[in-house]
């Protein structure tokens with residue numbers, strides 16, 4: 652049975668077919684609901700069910716707590732209309748700019764694999780007749796032969812679309828990253844689906860920006876900053892990039908070079924476990940703490956956070972609770988490992 656969903660406050664509507672989640676149906680019909688992992692883990696798709704009943708589906712407790720569920724909230728990436736529901740109304744913040752970009756499934760060829768410390772920089776080439784329209788900061792799903800998928804941020808900007816660039820960290824025990832590091836060959840053909848996600852620059856705003864990344868969370872921010880350089884966006888921007896050791900800042904030189912290319916941009920690398928041989932004289936500790944130390948008040952800012960879920964959560968909690976960052980000005984993409992999502 653088809654269920655009609657009305658989104659408040661916009662009044663937009665979409666139809667959910669049997670078996671679809673609310674998010675799948677919304678995106679299919681060009682309604683830009685926010686989302687991240689699409690696996691019930693990050694909470695980015697959370698919204699309120701104002702009327703009607705949904706089946707919540709499998710999700711992680713921290714993404715939707717029992718008390719939130721009791722208060723009427725749901726994760727739209729896993730919620731489906733309950734049996735027999737003809738109409739549902741939800742309250743959700745809509746994102747302009749994702750609903751109008753088509754999500755495609757395409758083949759691609761591995762053009763190059765360059766290993767920098769424990770990160771593989773993969774460049775993928777699309778068929779000559781194809782071009783992927785995307786917003787800087789979005790991600791794609793690599794579709795594996797066994798039916799599983801792995802999500803990776805696109806690290807280049809849309810104007811520079813000869814290749815899609817992905818940054819893949821070598822995760823011991825991670826089947827895809829081990830494959831990339833040990834078996835994958837240049838010219839290999841893969842398939843992917845994308846673009847996905849609502850982590851991209853809100854260009855309608857002129858607020859100054861704090862970017863905060865941990866590890867390969869740098870990848871989508873690289874895409875966004877390169878987009879800003881290309882488009883001459885001169886909003887003040889500061890990037891805090893946190894890693895354990897100096898070698899983990901695998902593109903620090905590039906990030907530093909943006910300071911010359913983009914007026915008002917600054918780069919602050921932060922190490923949590925610098926090695927003696929790093930001879931590190933820069934900032935140390937947790938990367939979100941470095942932001943807290945530098946800003947007394949984030950009420951006039953936008954924050955874009957990407958990387959380990961624990962960093963993204965700490966940044967969200969402390970910036971909104973302790974530094975007055977408005978909830979709606981925090982944008983994030985938390986990188987869950989396959990094992991966090993119950994996959995191998």
Ligand code: FES
Nearest residue numbers: 687688689694728
């Ligand atoms: S929990 Fe729904 S998108 Fe992450």
